[in-house]
Amino acid sequence: MPLSKVLDRIDTALPDAMDRLMALLRIPSISTDPAYAAECDKAADWLVEELQSLGFKAEKHETPGRPMVVARHEAPGPHILFYGHYDVQPVDPLSLWHRDPFDPAIEETPKGPVIRGRGASDDKGQLMTFIEACRAYKDVTGALPGNLTIFLEGEEESGSPSLIPYMKAHADTLRAELALICDTSMVSPGVPSIAGQLRGMLKDEFTLHGPRIDLHSGHYGGPALNPLREISKLIASLHDDTGRVTVEGFYDGVPDPTPEQKAQWADCGFDEAEYLGSVGMTRAHGEDGYSTLEQQWARPTIEINGLWGGYQGAGSKTVIPAEAHCKITCRLVGDMDPDDVRAKLRAHIETRLPVDARITWDSDLEGSPAAVMNTARPEFEAARQALSEEWEREAVIVGMGGSIPIAGYFKEILGMDAMLIGFANDDDAIHSPNEKYDVKSFHKGIRSWARIIDRIAG
Amino acid sequence: MPLSKVLDRIDTALPDAMDRLMALLRIPSISTDPAYAAECDKAADWLVEELQSLGFKAEKHETPGRPMVVARHEAPGPHILFYGHYDVQPVDPLSLWHRDPFDPAIEETPKGPVIRGRGASDDKGQLMTFIEACRAYKDVTGALPGNLTIFLEGEEESGSPSLIPYMKAHADTLRAELALICDTSMVSPGVPSIAGQLRGMLKDEFTLHGPRIDLHSGHYGGPALNPLREISKLIASLHDDTGRVTVEGFYDGVPDPTPEQKAQWADCGFDEAEYLGSVGMTRAHGEDGYSTLEQQWARPTIEINGLWGGYQGAGSKTVIPAEAHCKITCRLVGDMDPDDVRAKLRAHIETRLPVDARITWDSDLEGSPAAVMNTARPEFEAARQALSEEWEREAVIVGMGGSIPIAGYFKEILGMDAMLIGFANDDDAIHSPNEKYDVKSFHKGIRSWARIIDRIAG
Numbered sequence: 001m002p003l004s005k006v007l008d009r010i011d012t013a014l015p016d017a018m019d020r021l022m023a024l025l026r027i028p029s030i031s032t033d034p035a036y037a038a039e040c041d042k043a044a045d046w047l048v049e050e051l052q053s054l055g056f057k058a059e060k061h062e063t064p065g066r067p068m069v070v071a072r073h074e075a076p077g078p079h080i081l082f083y084g085h086y087d088v089q090p091v092d093p094l095s096l097w098h099r100d101p102f103d104p105a106i107e108e109t110p111k112g113p114v115i116r117g118r119g120a121s122d123d124k125g126q127l128m129t130f131i132e133a134c135r136a137y138k139d140v141t142g143a144l145p146g147n148l149t150i151f152l153e154g155e156e157e158s159g160s161p162s163l164i165p166y167m168k169a170h171a172d173t174l175r176a177e178l179a180l181i182c183d184t185s186m187v188s189p190g191v192p193s194i195a196g197q198l199r200g201m202l203k204d205e206f207t208l209h210g211p212r213i214d215l216h217s218g219h220y221g222g223p224a225l226n227p228l229r230e231i232s233k234l235i236a237s238l239h240d241d242t243g244r245v246t247v248e249g250f251y252d253g254v255p256d257p258t259p260e261q262k263a264q265w266a267d268c269g270f271d272e273a274e275y276l277g278s279v280g281m282t283r284a285h286g287e288d289g290y291s292t293l294e295q296q297w298a299r300p301t302i303e304i305n306g307l308w309g310g311y312q313g314a315g316s317k318t319v320i321p322a323e324a325h326c327k328i329t330c331r332l333v334g335d336m337d338p339d340d341v342r343a344k345l346r347a348h349i350e351t352r353l354p355v356d357a358r359i360t361w362d363s364d365l366e367g368s369p370a371a372v373m374n375t376a377r378p379e380f381e382a383a384r385q386a387l388s389e390e391w392e393r394e395a396v397i398v399g400m401g402g403s404i405p406i407a408g409y410f411k412e413i414l415g416m417d418a419m420l421i422g423f424a425n426d427d428d429a430i431h432s433p434n435e436k437y438d439v440k441s442f443h444k445g446i447r448s449w450a451r452i453i454d455r456i457a458g
Numbered sequence: 459m460p461l462s463k464v465l466d467r468i469d470t471a472l473p474d475a476m477d478r479l480m481a482l483l484r485i486p487s488i489s490t491d492p493a494y495a496a497e498c499d500k501a502a503d504w505l506v507e508e509l510q511s512l513g514f515k516a517e518k519h520e521t522p523g524r525p526m527v528v529a530r531h532e533a534p535g536p537h538i539l540f541y542g543h544y545d546v547q548p549v550d551p552l553s554l555w556h557r558d559p560f561d562p563a564i565e566e567t568p569k570g571p572v573i574r575g576r577g578a579s580d581d582k583g584q585l586m587t588f589i590e591a592c593r594a595y596k597d598v599t600g601a602l603p604g605n606l607t608i609f610l611e612g613e614e615e616s617g618s619p620s621l622i623p624y625m626k627a628h629a630d631t632l633r634a635e636l637a638l639i640c641d642t643s644m645v646s647p648g649v650p651s652i653a654g655q656l657r658g659m660l661k662d663e664f665t666l667h668g669p670r671i672d673l674h675s676g677h678y679g680g681p682a683l684n685p686l687r688e689i690s691k692l693i694a695s696l697h698d699d700t701g702r703v704t705v706e707g708f709y710d711g712v713p714d715p716t717p718e719q720k721a722q723w724a725d726c727g728f729d730e731a732e733y734l735g736s737v738g739m740t741r742a743h744g745e746d747g748y749s750t751l752e753q754q755w756a757r758p759t760i761e762i763n764g765l766w767g768g769y770q771g772a773g774s775k776t777v778i779p780a781e782a783h784c785k786i787t788c789r790l791v792g793d794m795d796p797d798d799v800r801a802k803l804r805a806h807i808e809t810r811l812p813v814d815a816r817i818t819w820d821s822d823l824e825g826s827p828a829a830v831m832n833t834a835r836p837e838f839e840a841a842r843q844a845l846s847e848e849w850e851r852e853a854v855i856v857g858m859g860g861s862i863p864i865a866g867y868f869k870e871i872l873g874m875d876a877m878l879i880g881f882a883n884d885d886d887a888i889h890s891p892n893e894k895y896d897v898k899s900f901h902k903g904i905r906s907w908a909r910i911i912d913r914i915a916g
Contacts, residue, residue: 212738218860222753223742232693280670295680306768402676
């Protein structure tokens, strides 16, 4: 039985696998900051070398931004593509990290050992679970375990500007039977999870312009339009008292979760109190009548991500500023169309503008629709069984609050279904200080992929 | 007739007076920034030397902050104190200045020549009108024109932290029959104005704390409390749709303007359309039912001066921030008590806090009540006549939207009435880029003080 030998090999070689992950985590491959472009190159080179050592035909492909890593192993059987990303988020605020984000280490915690460092969970630790599964097969059997392409991006954390053109130009190489994506989390620690649906996203940003210049709030206070007060009113107008978005037509194309989904999600081991409590909340603050998971997976949102205007320094400044600024993201579900939602959002704001105010919109912010996976494919059932065996707990088909546009692009550009399986946990602090990945996630993640490969890539 | 000779002397010596003002404007005496402490010292020294050259016994007095300048000339007649401030506002945003703020120059404009530079209007140009009037008397008569004290502060733009202790310690020196204050503007260009009432002020600042850490707006968007949305709702709740403040009890102690005041203000030459239009407004945005001047002089306000949270950089960041911040000032009228208003404002905010949010308040922000001048004193009628003669236009008793706490302190600590007369114009851009003072304001301001001194200090 090669699988059991592969699993044994994964167990015994875990320390070496961790060392390799540490080496990758030491490369500060922050994609959004041009100052780190060379580091992104270095991470891509490291991966190419790693994949070549396993027998892949691996190459770094330049783009106008950060390079792609593409590794191919031709073999009989269905062509499976694995996607991950080697770039990471910026580390600010650095002062809140308790160690250098790029000097990773194993730390003992009350919940078990963790790998601490930027990218440990998102996504270097996760992408290495698949590569290490391949390595274990190679070590045990002498060959890679199937007809595989590994496709690693370096711009996921900065909006993937090169991704679509690259996919279009290399469609023939990348088109496979199925894409595997490892960039998601488990619904609850120890509960293996396959994403059945992902929310889409659109970004927007505006400046509200009021007085021609900054005004003195003593001299002008009263008659002057204050952009900070007006932008607050506009933002406050986006939701009613039940948490429902008030933008006209916002919910067009939004399906209610099915009774089956509601039942499955209510029974998927999600500990609402623990989840909310870990970030300081005692209740869900979204739409009344929906559970935390429903609010997060099946309901669209408008979130304010940045808001500013006037004086922010120490002490006081008696100013009525000329401008106020707001950054917005919407999460989309069902058939919501990003361009349609953007138009409705903008109309909502613009029809509520007071006299003497005007709005300018940032026009360069993209959007992507929600994605619903083709869970009827046999690979989903195979993966569900494999995961259930490894984790000794029934695997569940869950939703995801975040947006992973790559799944939509695979479908749209390559006509290829995707299956998203990840081993992150909600307390991994991705995008935040002190990011970590549980050693258990890394270890059992590798074993999970070995089991899934055994079932679907044979 | 010495007055006519003094006025002639003012006319012929105007170029020299402008040169002296330029020299003072070249000193960047920004009080709020410790980096400019030495420059504040330099400005104080310059004034001491200037006043000594006129025959004053002038001294620089150290304080824990910036020094005071006190100049005394003992003579028969009523003791008159003149107050001004030699410190200036910061210059940011520097990029919006069309010249170095501290390299002043005379510039021709469609409305006539102006003196351009930080402090030209607020308050170096204004304080020099009085000193130059004294100089003209000295030049013509060989003596200073009365029993005078000149008292110049260096911390007016940074909250005057040393002022009250200094006044208490030097009460005997500073106590005079009447204080003259030159730090205000004319209600309309060419309309000489005496301030009959000033609004008070209180400052407050809070942080709204939501989630324990910054959250990913995809993963948490929906169930997570968003402090930017909540702070917007709180700010939006401060006013109703008519522009009235909704804080319970906010208007306690607020008198409506009297019919006499309303009539006088309606007929004081104030061009509402020009005033609002110059800063890009077509209407008054304060409480319905009150004119622009009533909103500005006779009605209290709550203004947001700073608002911020989340991501402010280029592009997008999918964050729900842990905190949001807000800086507030209230302008007070009538008998409103700053501490009482602060308590009511805080109660309004705190009772509207959602579950899982909490507030922290900045506790170090001061307040001062409104001030109503004793316009029945004969010096007000004397000044009104003097100003009407100089400007060939009936002088008016106006309100002031700004807060000049010194008038209240003079009354409270020294039992001394104050008379506020200034020659600034609303388009002087004080506290803003490209501050200016009309050459006409400077010239006729000097002449105005000469006429007023002639009537009240003789």
